[in-house]
Amino acid sequence: MSLLELKDLRVTYAGDVPAVRGVDLAVSPGEVLGIAGESGCGKSTITNAVLRLLPRSAKVEGQVLLDGEDVYGMKFGRLRAIRWAEASIVFQGALHSLNAVQTIGRQIAEPILLHEPKTSRREADRRVGELLEQVGLPARRARDYPHQLSGGQRQRVMIALALACKPRLVIADEPTTALDVMVQAQVLELLGGLVRDLGLSLVLISHDLSVLGANCDRVAVMYAGRVVEQGPASSVFDESRHPYSAALAGAFPRVGDERFRYAPRGLPGDPPFPGDLPGGCEFHTRCPVALEECATTPVALTSVAPGRAAACLRAGETGLDLRGVR
Numbered sequence: 545m546s547l548l549e550l551k552d553l554r555v556t557y558a559g560d561v562p563a564v565r566g567v568d569l570a571v572s573p574g575e576v577l578g579i580a581g582e583s584g585c586g587k588s589t590i591t592n593a594v595l596r597l598l599p600r601s602a603k604v605e606g607q608v609l610l611d612g613e614d615v616y617g618m619k620f621g622r623l624r625a626i627r628w629a630e631a632s633i634v635f636q637g638a639l640h641s642l643n644a645v646q647t648i649g650r651q652i653a654e655p656i657l658l659h660e661p662k663t664s665r666r667e668a669d670r671r672v673g674e675l676l677e678q679v680g681l682p683a684r685r686a687r688d689y690p691h692q693l694s695g696g697q698r699q700r701v702m703i704a705l706a707l708a709c710k711p712r713l714v715i716a717d718e719p720t721t722a723l724d725v726m727v728q729a730q731v732l733e734l735l736g737g738l739v740r741d742l743g744l745s746l747v748l749i750s751h752d753l754s755v756l757g758a759n760c761d762r763v764a765v766m767y768a769g770r771v772v773e774q775g776p777a778s779s780v781f782d783e784s785r786h787p788y789s790a791a792l793a794g795a796f797p798r799v800g801d802e803r804f805r806y807a808p809r810g811l812p813g814d815p816p817f818p819g820d821l822p823g824g825c826e827f828h829t830r831c832p833v834a835l836e837e838c839a840t841t842p843v844a845l846t847s848v849a850p851g852r853a854a855a856c857l858r859a860g861e862t863g864l865d866l867r868g869v870r
C-alpha cells in the first residue's frame with residue numbers, strides 16, 4: 545500500500561484561483577518522489593495540502609491518504625498527532641522558518657516534548673545532540689541561535705527538525721533553493737543518505753529537474769496545477785515525453801555530462817495565471833512543437849509506456865525529436 549496517496553486533489557484559493565487541478569500521486573514506503581515545475585505551478589500548495597496547512601480560504605477537494613487514513617476526514621487531535629510524527633516538512637528558506645530568538649536545540653526539542661510527553665528534558669536534549677550529529681553538525685551547536693549558523697547549516701537544522709519525531713514521510717519543499725551550488729549538493733546528499741538509512745519516504749520538490757533526476761526514484765512534472773508527465777526519474781529527465789519536461793531538463797544542464805549536447809535554453813514566456821488558463825492544452829502557448837489542435841483539444845495524463853504517463857497529444861508519436869527543445 546502507498547504511504548501517501550493523492551486522489552484527484554484539487555485546491556482552489558479564494559477569488560477562484562484553481563492552483564491544483566486534479567492531481568493523482570502515490571508514494572510507496574521508502575520511495576523518493578520528485579515534483580518539478582516552475583514557480584506558481586502548485587508545488588507548495590500540494591505540500592501544504594498534505595498536512596492541512598492551507599489557509600482556511602482554500603477549498604480542497606479529492607483525497608489525501610496518509611498510510612490509508614483520510615487526512616481531511618480526521619479529527620484535529622489526530623491531525624496534530626500525525627504532523628511531525630508521521631509526516632513532516634522541510635520548508636524552503638530556513639531563516640524564516642526558524643525562530644530567531646530561540647536556540648536551535650530548544651526548537652528541535654519542542655516537537656519531541658510535545659509528541660512524546662513521557663520524554664524527559666534531559667532525554668530530549670540527548671536526542672537533539674544525536675539529531676544534530678546525524679545532519680553533520682556538532683552537538684554543541686544546539687546552544688546556537690539561527691543567526692550564528694550559515695545558510696547550509698540552518699538547512700541541516702531544518703532537516704534535523706523534520707526528523708525529530710521519526711516520521712515515515714518527509715516532504716522537502718525546495719530545501720536547497722537559497723543555497724549555493726556546492727552547499728546545495730551537500731545538503732541533498734545528506735538528505736538522500738538519511739532517507740535511505742532510515743528507510744523513509746521522501747517527496748522532494750524543486751524547479752530544477754536535474755536535482756530531481758539525480759536524487760529521485762520517480763518524478764512528476766507539474767504545469768499550471770496539473771501533472772503533465774510522470775515516470776522513473778532518469779527517463780523523464782533523459783527521454784522526456786512532454787515538451788515541457790524536455791524544456792525544464794534543458795534549462796538546468798549538468799556540467800560535463802556528455803548527454804547534454806545542447807546549450808541550456810530558457811523557455812520563453814511565463815506559466816499562465818491559474819485564474820486565466822488558455823483553452824486546449826494549457827502549455828500550447830509556449831510549446832515549440834504545438835499543433836493547431838493543441839489550442840482547442842484538452843489533453844489528459846495518459847500512459848505512454850509501462851510506468852510512464854504524459855499529457856501531450858504528441859506524446860505517442862514515434863520519431864518526435866524533443867531534444868531540440870532543450
Ligand SMILES: Nc1ncnc2c1ncn2[C@@H]1O[C@H](COP(=O)(O)OP(=O)(O)OP(=O)(O)O)[C@@H](O)[C@H]1O
Binds near residue numbers: 557581582586587599
Ligand atoms: N494564499 C493564496 N491565495 C491565493 N492564491 C494563492 C495563494 N497561495 C498561492 N496562490 C496561487 O496559487 C498558485 C500556485 O502557487 P504555489 O505557491 O503552490 O506554486 P509553486 O509551484 O509552489 O510556486 P513557488 O515555487 O513560487 O512556491 C499561484 O498562482 C499562486 O499565486
